[in-house]
Amino acid sequence: MSNLIPTVKRGSDSNNNTGFRTLPSISSWLDDVINNNFGTEFMSNFNTGMTLPSVNVKDSDEEYIVEMAVPGLKKSDFDINIDNKLLSISAELQTDSEEEDDNYTRREFGYSSFKRTFSLPETIETEKISAKYNDGILKVNLPKREEAKKKPLKQIKVS
Incomplete structure (x- = not known):
C-alpha cells in the first residue's frame, strides 16, 4: 500500500468512490486564489525577464x-x-x-x-x-x- 495521498485541485475527485475527500495541494490552492481574485493580468507582469535559453x-x-x-x-x-x-x-x-x-x-x-x-x-x-x-x-x-x-x-x- 502506498504512503502517498493523492491531491486533487480544488479538493474534489469525480472518480473517488470511497467518500474520502483529499485536500488541495498548497501550490494549486495558491494558484486558484491568485487567479480567481486577481486574474491572469496580475501574474503576467512577473514573468517579463528572460529565462535560461535551451x-x-x-x-x-x-x-x-x-x-x-x-x-x-x-x-x-x-x-x-x-x-x-x-x-x-x-x-x-x-x-x-x-x-x-x-x-x-x-x-x-x-x-x-x-x-x-x-x-x-x-x-x-x-x-x-x-x-x-x-x-x-x-x-x-x-x-x-x-x-x-x-x-x-x-x-x-x-x-
Whole structure:
C-alpha cells in the first residue's frame, strides 16, 4: 500500500468512490486564489525577464557544437568568454520606451539577462573557438585537439 495521498485541485475527485475527500495541494490552492481574485493580468507582469535559453550540445568527430535558442537578440548583445576552462555565454537586453499623449505620459522599461557556463574538457583548442548567430540560434564551435579527434577504425591482421 502506498504512503502517498493523492491531491486533487480544488479538493474534489469525480472518480473517488470511497467518500474520502483529499485536500488541495498548497501550490494549486495558491494558484486558484491568485487567479480567481486577481486574474491572469496580475501574474503576467512577473514573468517579463528572460529565462535560461535551451541548449543543445553535439559531439562530432572534429568538434563540440553548442547551440542555444536566443531569438530577438543582436550579435552585439552576447558576451562569450573563456576563463580557466569555463565557457561563459551571457546576454543583457534593456528596453526603454516612452509615450506621450495630451496630459498622459507613460514610460516603460525592462531589463533581462541570462548567463550559462560550461566546463570545457582539456581536449578543446581554446584558441580556435568560434561563434555565429543566425535566425535566433547562437552556435559556438569548440574544435577538438588532434589527439582527441576520433580516429578511423584500424583493422589488424593476425599472422
